[in-house]
Amino acid sequence: MNKSQLKLRPMQSSDLALVISWRNHIDIRRYMYTQHEISLTEHTNWFNKVSKDSSYSLLIFELDNEPLGFVNIHRTAQRGIADWGFYTSPDAPKGTGSKLGAQALDYAFNILRLHKLCGQALDFNEASRKFHKRLGFKEEGILEQHHFDGKKYYDVICFGLLAHEYYLIIN
Numbered sequence: 821m822n823k824s825q826l827k828l829r830p831m832q833s834s835d836l837a838l839v840i841s842w843r844n845h846i847d848i849r850r851y852m853y854t855q856h857e858i859s860l861t862e863h864t865n866w867f868n869k870v871s872k873d874s875s876y877s878l879l880i881f882e883l884d885n886e887p888l889g890f891v892n893i894h895r896t897a898q899r900g901i902a903d904w905g906f907y908t909s910p911d912a913p914k915g916t917g918s919k920l921g922a923q924a925l926d927y928a929f930n931i932l933r934l935h936k937l938c939g940q941a942l943d944f945n946e947a948s949r950k951f952h953k954r955l956g957f958k959e960e961g962i963l964e965q966h967h968f969d970g971k972k973y974y975d976v977i978c979f980g981l982l983a984h985e986y987y988l989i990i991n
């Protein structure tokens with residue numbers, strides 16, 4: 821039996837329409853810091869700016885050549901430290917997130933050679949909190965009432981994974 825082919829590849833402008841359809845889906849945007857529906861112009865402007873900035877890696881996760889998720893790794897001012905964001909297609913089968921996560925960590929630590937990858941999740945995002953822990957991230961702290969959605973303040977949970985911790989998990 822053929823093994824399914826998993827890959828992360830750079831996002832291109834031809835991916836914009838698909839990625840915005842995922843990003844604007846209610847099951848995705850309800851967990852984002854900006855929760856309004858994003859217009860194609862706003863999305864295109866964001867892509868044109870960020871894709872020229874070498875501190876960002878904008879990646880599409882593919883399973884057997886079918887795009888199923890998006891990963892954004894942003895190297896911050898400090899050397900070897902990056903924040904990540906991600907989402908799967910709302911129609912992706914269960915288990916897609918785990919495959920995307922494994923590919924993203926391989927990219928972060930073996931290609932970008934990061935020292936540390938950091939994630940943040942809104943406190944009500946159970947799936948992301950469990951997902952980070954399942955990938956080996958440590959919960960490093962809580963930023964209390966750190967996000968305002970226009971009506972209410974929410975806590976933000978901070979996660980971190982160090983390169984040596986990642987290598988212990990995969991070896």
Ligand SMILES: CC(C)(COP(=O)(O)OP(=O)(O)OC[C@H]1O[C@@H](n2cnc3c(N)ncnc32)[C@H](O)[C@@H]1OP(=O)(O)O)[C@@H](O)C(=O)NCCC(=O)NCCS
Nearest residue numbers: 851906907908914915916917918940941946947948950951
């Ligand atoms: C987070 C996300 C990538 C997980 O993808 P997924 O395909 O559902 O993940 P998987 O099926 O591989 O599950 C991996 C683990 O994630 C957690 N998880 C996934 N969906 C969950 C849910 N609805 N509730 C609780 N935990 C969940 C579980 O720990 C699961 O492991 P388990 O099945 O052994 O319990 C996906 O739900 C998503 O894109 N969410 C919206 C966007 C988002 O929240 N991005 C992150 C912002 S911080």
